[in-house]
Amino acid sequence: MNLESMRPLFRKVLLVLLGLLLLAQFIQPDRAVPAIDPARDMLSVTNAPPDIRQLVVGTCYDCHSYATEYPWYAYVAPMSFIVQDHINEGREHLNFSLWDTYAGSEEAGEAGEELQEGEMPPGYYRLMHGHARLTDTDKQKLVTWFNANLGGEGGGAGGNGTEGEEEEAD
Numbered sequence: 001m002n003l004e005s006m007r008p009l010f011r012k013v014l015l016v017l018l019g020l021l022l023l024a025q026f027i028q029p030d031r032a033v034p035a036i037d038p039a040r041d042m043l044s045v046t047n048a049p050p051d052i053r054q055l056v057v058g059t060c061y062d063c064h065s066y067a068t069e070y071p072w073y074a075y076v077a078p079m080s081f082i083v084q085d086h087i088n089e090g091r092e093h094l095n096f097s098l099w100d101t102y103a104g105s106e107e108a109g110e111a112g113e114e115l116q117e118g119e120m121p122p123g124y125y126r127l128m129h130g131h132a133r134l135t136d137t138d139k140q141k142l143v144t145w146f147n148a149n150l151g152g153e154g155g156g157a158g159g160n161g162t163e164g165e166e167e168e169a170d
């Protein structure tokens, strides 16, 4: 193959890839969720004050509840699949819309710690969402509230006594 024949081939490959990318837009991930029942929602059940509600919704609810707000790029393949994957995995670990199921779980108890250590919300999410970049004051306020209400290090309602297991590796 010489240089002369490579350029048309390169253009062809590029066109095919572009065509595939366009076609991919017609395939969308499954974003369907069940109706949200306030009686099963963590913020309702714990009667969280408005400032805490705003912080939790703005930093965790996109991935850890059924009340996800999708950014525009979440509709563009291949990002659509990556975003939905994070959401599905997040909900699997901890779903604040199904608090009757997740209250007292090990994951719920780790919420404060994950936030404190900067593990959650994930870095890529903080990069894309200004509302998830908390000030030190807001972050500390939320960590304290998580620990007191979701059974974290500070103990409190909803804990299930798994604090001793926190040394385990990720």
Ligand code: HEC
Pocket: 059, 060, 061, 062, 063, 064, 086, 087, 089, 090, 093, 094, 107, 108, 110, 111, 112, 114, 115, 120, 121, 122, 125, 170
């Ligand atoms: C961009 C989506 C996203 C956001 C936003 C997010 N999480 Fe997560 N979260 C995940 C994913 C994905 C996992 C599972 C994989 C992992 O542990 O990294 C997870 C796991 C967790 C776990 C379980 C950790 C473990 O090791 O089992 C906890 C607790 C958690 N998140 C708490 C939070 C809290 C609290 C917030 C808000 C301050 C939050 N997350 C925001 C996606 C998210």
